[in-house]
Amino acid sequence: MSQFVYLSFDGLSRGAVYAAFALALVLIWRAARIVNFAQGAMAVAAVYAAYSVTAATGSYWLGFVVAIVAGLVLGVTVERVVMRFVDHSSPLNGVVVALGLVLVIQGVLGIVYGNEFRPVPTPFSRDAFEVGGVALLSRYDVFVFAAVGAVVLALTLLFTRTNVGLRMRAAAFAPDVSRLLGVPVGGMLTLGWALAAAAGSLAGILVIPTELGLHPTAMDGVFVAAFTAAVVGGLDSPIGAVAGGLVVGLLLSYVSGYLGATVAPMAVLLLLVVVLLGRPGGLFSTTTARTA
């Protein structure tokens, strides 16, 4: 029982990270109808930037800020320099270009930093609190919940309560009409990419210290888990992405805890297959038909 409780909290903590990352995928999907397969590599690049700053200044928090800013900058760059020019006649094109970006980013990171795993510090202890002899969650887990919660709240407020959010939704929903009404559609798209990449970077800097360490391919597994989370929730639904992230986090935690860590990727694959074949729109999808 105590193991179950511990695994549940561990799963929710992982799930929060997957939720943030899935949210990044959903943001771009809603804005541009592209699943950003380069999201993982972009996040790793942002974490490497943070790593350099932390190593130079000794401050985790400065590195944390740099990761988010690097995410914003990368998002803008990728959208303005590459994705804007992708031919959208076939959904294949966007995917293939993003995969090309993965190769570029991973190659550049390997050249600059080398291909060894680097340990990344956490700002808080990862030792779990114990309540009545049952290990619950660590200070770091609390930090993860707070950070992801803040991002989800901020994005929700942005999209539902502000003018910019309204314009972003309009630009994604009806680009031509929005343009006629004076919404800078291209700018909104760039903003969407920037926000998504920043959310992805946040997920990266939260999850990488808890795994093997920093490596150009460190986010490949996280990407698959987060993609699964986004599909479980429905690629169109931000709330679904958060819920899907928690579901995938819990699943991974239980499977790793009871069956062994090596089984976890297979469990993700199985979940993805089941959801895609059973309910391809996702459990939280509001749209009735999948068009792409």
Added chain:
Amino acid sequence: MTRPSVRESRDAASDVPRGERPRSLRRLAPPAMILAGALVIVGLSFLLPPFRNYQLATVGAYFCVTGGLTVLTGLNGQLSLGHGALMATGAYTFALAQNRWLSLPVSLVAAIVVTTVAGLVIGLAAARLRGPYLAGLTLAVAVVVPSVTSTFDEIFNSDQGLSVALDPPPGTIPVEQWQAWLCWAGALLSTSLLAVLVRGRFGRDLRAVRDDETAARLAGVDVARTQVAAFVVSAACAGLSGALFAVLAQSVSPGAFPLTLSLFLLMAIVIGGLGSLAGALGGAFLLVALPTLAQAVAEGTGSPRLEGNLALVIFGVVLVVVMLAAPGGLASIRFRRRRTS
């Protein structure tokens, strides 16, 4: 590229094949192609030094899988990032069969059969998925390989992998030369079969489904069955290719089939020109030539970090530039120009 009209795609096999096939394939009948190819390879293998022969063999092994993948992605429009995993399936099956029976033909057939079945399973799921969903699913398949080998480590020996028992080549043939012959025999046979397949009705069905599923269905093409068939054919090629890589390396391990391999394969067929077997050959050549070139540069500059990584950057940049400049790939530009001139 001209779209095959629906009527054309439903015509009996008697009509003259035309459309976007490269001219070399249209001119030469497959038996003649095999013969010519075999002559070139055998001749080359006597001229080249051992290491070049090994590289020649690697090109052949890559050609098997890029040929299959270009039929799937180029002609049928299904994107697969899982072909690295399918190659791993072929390689591991080959290794297990070879270590038990030590018979090359039996092991090769076993590798192809098992991978074909794996391809059938993935293909059945893939036929219901489109675009990014399919890419995500096959990506998950590619990432799961090390997990499978570690979980069932009494069979696959986790990260260390298996060594492959191989008979020495017959007579006094050097090993590298024998490998080149073997790989190219596989490559020429599989790609000729592909060439025959895509020439006929199956090929027209593939293109019809890719260009417009609704129109294809209205014209009586069984869309799902065509897509599954494309996946199965392509998987069989990947299995053969994986087995040939096991022969080349004389070992198999999950590290030999990373996600990057699947991305490289995709890059190769895109740059070669999606949907043309000649382009697949060019892509296979690039897969061997570019890393060699990058390695030479890395050694020249004396920076160990460039090794391997430089190839990644070059591949990635070329892939992005080609996709932005011409979604059909370089070969499509070339063929289009030739046609209009």
